[in-house]
Amino acid sequence: MDIETAETPDLAKSKRDRILEAAATVFCQDGYTGASIDAVATKAGVSRQTIYNHVGDKDGLFKDVVAALTEKSAANFLLLMEDFPERPENLEAELTAFSARLLNHVTQNKTSRWLLKLAENESGRYPELFTVWREFGSGRKRSMVAAQLSQLALNGYLEFDDAALAARQYLALLTAEWRTEFQLGRFPSEEECAGMAERAVKTFLRAFARR
Amino acid sequence: MDIETAETPDLAKSKRDRILEAAATVFCQDGYTGASIDAVATKAGVSRQTIYNHVGDKDGLFKDVVAALTEKSAANFLLLMEDFPERPENLEAELTAFSARLLNHVTQNKTSRWLLKLAENESGRYPELFTVWREFGSGRKRSMVAAQLSQLALNGYLEFDDAALAARQYLALLTAEWRTEFQLGRFPSEEECAGMAERAVKTFLRAFARR
DNA sequence: ATATTTTTAGACACTATTGTCCAATTGGAC
DNA sequence: GTCCAATTGGACAATAGTGTCTAAAAATAT
Incomplete structure (x- = not known):
């Protein structure tokens, strides 16, 4: 819908x-x-x-909204992460495909977008609420990505010093174009997501693929 | 202040x-x-x-605020960009130093932060206003960075296909840690900016430095 | 010193919103 | 069909905000 x-x-x-x-x-x-x-x-x-x-009251409404969104978002993300490639035959292709799905989810999924926007806007009003969200939401996601990237490094596909940093940079590259172009109202199509994922992964692998 | x-x-x-x-x-x-x-x-x-x-009235106040901030921010950024290295002896060191200054400016400078937050929050209410801002603000900045990166490529320091994309990814890497850690209220110190810049530039050069 | 402009404090009507109360209605369980 | 809980619509006081007006005060120019 x-x-x-x-x-x-x-x-x-x-x-x-x-x-x-x-x-x-x-x-x-x-x-x-x-x-x-x-x-x-x-x-x-x-x-x-x-x-x-x-x-x-209004406060209760707001808190319940955030709680519901956080939970749903976490569940969705967990499901998505199951597709992360672990022993890909073609690393770039498979990581790109996964990234496109991930980006599509983040940008299209109402839950994610709402939560992100609420986090940005109301963090001043409810700092505690979003500390929790950051730890169990975005922080949890990043560490899941970090774990998968570590796996790829262990399996000889990637090399880096700091998995958490690599995860952060991976996510930053993936959302780079979205942030600047689409965040103000527009949403990328599936094809646009695929394109963004391709360009992000290409750069990511130039930096971190085992040579 | x-x-x-x-x-x-x-x-x-x-x-x-x-x-x-x-x-x-x-x-x-x-x-x-x-x-x-x-x-x-x-x-x-x-x-x-x-x-x-x-x-x-309130509308006029808001528009005037955005106009004033846009102008000031553009002027500041222009000034900063004069320090972008063009024929560095040590590419990584000089690009890192510049990046640290840039990041410091973006995160510490009241004008930049306000404008960013206003853009994110009120873009729905005043789409025209922020179309202009995006073109002359963030878009202008990105193309200035792109121009400088092209210069570095021309001078044999970097290699990439798409300067605009490289600029976007450079800025994304630079602000990656800030977005996730600091945007919710806290602001990084100068040392933290230096650290973030170092890690961002390192990855950026792994991807784009001429081999 | 005087004239002119800007600023101030407060009163004002108007509207919007929150949160409560209640009587009437609906819908499901049994 | 009857009972009970959930829901509805509307009225209500209380509060807060916008934008206007005015007469007094302050700052500025001449």
């Missing part, structure tokens, strides 16, 4: 899910202060009172 | 400058909707009416 066309709430989902989903979009669009409970209620196709029944 | 300790407005500056400076901090802290004119007035040490006299 697309953000822009999601005006009709999905009646199959539970009230609670619809509230959290709607709240996520509204918070991201308007920021914490700008988001109104009424707007969330309308978008969720739910009365305002129901929201208060479920989450208490 | 530090953001946190800037409670006492600088009386030497013109009213207008003080208003724009205060407005920038408040907008960044609270977002467009969350920022109140009263808060800006207090922080600027100015009456609310004066703000309305100068900039018309």
Whole structure:
């Protein structure tokens, strides 16, 4: 489901899910202060009172949104990481394919994008919340990537001193073009993701492939 | 002057400058909707009416803030770029030194940080504004870096196919650690900038230094 | 010293939002 | 069909913010 066309709430989902989903979009669009409970209620196709029944108040709503997104995002990422190549026949091709999937997930997946935007915008308001997110969210992801890269190094495909740094740089290269071109509203297509992944992996391997 | 300790407005500056400076901090802290004119007035040490006299309304205030920041940031960046090494004796050392200065500027300089944060947060509200910023701000910067990298390639130090891509990846590597570690409130010290620059340049040269 | 412009503080109407209360309605479980 | 919990819509007070107006004060120019 697309953000822009999601005006009709999905009646199959539970009230609670619809509230959290709607709240996520509204918070991201308007920021914490700008988001109104009424707007969330309308978008969720739910009365305002129901929201208060479920989450208490605006603070509770925000915290529940972040908690739900963090959890979902982690689960998705875990699933994705299973495809990381460990003993590839063609390193560049397989790493590129994986990277394209990863990038596609990060940029297209509503959950990831929302969480990222919320983290950037509201970290000042809820530092504790995003300390947790950083540790179990982005930090956890980076260390998963680092572990896989170490595996590749061990298997003789790569060489580097610091796996954590390599992981950070890998992710930075992968999202380099997205950050500058797409973050302001637009989202890359699958083909664009594939192109970005290809260019990122090419540079990454120029730096870290075993010679 | 530090953001946190800037409670006492600088009386030497013109009213207008003080208003724009205060407005920038408040907008960044609270977002467009969350920022109140009263808060800006207090922080600027100015009456609310004066703000309305100068900039018309909240929209005008926001646009003027962005305009002022864009201009200042471009000027600063131009100045910085003059130090980019063109015929270095020690490529890695000189590029690292330049990169450290660049990173320090980007992360420490109030203007840059404010603009970046505003761009990320309010791009949905003012797409035109940030299209302009992207073209003349970040886009302009990237093409300046690309030009310098091309120069280094021409002079036999580097080799790559696409200078614009190399510039993007250079900047991505340079800010990789900052994005993940520091963006949520903390700012790197000069030493930390030096370290990040060193690691970024090392990887960049592994990928692009002429062999 | 005087005239002119800028600034100030506070009052003001207007709107938006939060969070609460409640009576009426709905929907599922049994 | 009856019961119980969840939900609804709407009214409500309380608060906060925008933008306007005004008369007094301050700064600036002449």
